[in-house]
Amino acid sequence: MKKWLGVALTLTAIVTALAAPWLAPHDPLRTDFPQSLRPPGTAGHLLGTDQLGRDLLARVLHGARLALFIGVCTVVLTAIFGGLLGLVAGFVERWPSAVLMRIADVQLSFPFILLAMTINTIVGLGLRNTILSLSAAGWVVYARVVRGEVLSVKQRDYVLAAAALGVSRGRLLFRHVLPNVAPSIIVLASLQFSSFIVAEAAISFLGFGIQPPTPAWGSMLSESRDFLYVAWWLAAFPGAALALTALGVNLLGDWLRDTLDPKLRV
Numbered sequence: 001m002k003k004w005l006g007v008a009l010t011l012t013a014i015v016t017a018l019a020a021p022w023l024a025p026h027d028p029l030r031t032d033f034p035q036s037l038r039p040p041g042t043a044g045h046l047l048g049t050d051q052l053g054r055d056l057l058a059r060v061l062h063g064a065r066l067a068l069f070i071g072v073c074t075v076v077l078t079a080i081f082g083g084l085l086g087l088v089a090g091f092v093e094r095w096p097s098a099v100l101m102r103i104a105d106v107q108l109s110f111p112f113i114l115l116a117m118t119i120n121t122i123v124g125l126g127l128r129n130t131i132l133s134l135s136a137a138g139w140v141v142y143a144r145v146v147r148g149e150v151l152s153v154k155q156r157d158y159v160l161a162a163a164a165l166g167v168s169r170g171r172l173l174f175r176h177v178l179p180n181v182a183p184s185i186i187v188l189a190s191l192q193f194s195s196f197i198v199a200e201a202a203i204s205f206l207g208f209g210i211q212p213p214t215p216a217w218g219s220m221l222s223e224s225r226d227f228l229y230v231a232w233w234l235a236a237f238p239g240a241a242l243a244l245t246a247l248g249v250n251l252l253g254d255w256l257r258d259t260l261d262p263k264l265r266v
Helices: 002-018 056-092 094-108 112-123 127-153 157-164 169-205 217-227 233-260
Strands: none
Touching: 002 056, 002 233, 056 094, 056 127, 056 169, 056 217, 056 233, 094 127, 112 127, 112 169, 127 169, 157 169, 169 217, 169 233, 217 233
């Protein structure tokens, strides 16, 4: 049941994001002051309008597009960068591994959201820098997990036998070790995806991420704070979209973990 709920919610978010330009009834940036703060069900505005008269349904749909784009880009960057570092550190060991783990320990001592906001403040606000700041703050998880997996896999008999037969270190690493570590990377990526979406919404809510008038769920929630008592829908619909998307991806990630991790099938 959880698997199908996760698949349904995730597919809904993906389809919504891809089809947002065609599903949105209005331009998400177009203002119409006479139509400001219209409640849900208003003619022409199914979810109502915001304080500037912008159609809320259009902004929520385009917010899904932005959230999933940031999630995908961040997961890909962190998985590649952190995964490669963990792969090399676990296979080589010696001082590169020790240096990497000390850097990882220092970075993990800082709260993830605070570190991402700090990096974003330094490099500048905007979509590209938000993705880079989240990636810079999130790679360490992949590096530690992959390094631990590599340390275990490289001691297995088939890897030791391949090394004894004279297989090159590069082929040994990418042909025999990496395929056995890949399931852990996939599972971690699926579980981290929702974390990055929520983190982007959090830093945008605080004003350090995507800036208005771009339709991002976090900035939409931030703008709704002054109207909670007179226009509940401004916070309810972006918040519900964020919660359901994160729930769907988490449920899908749990299913992938149960499927790909042989230890959980014993």
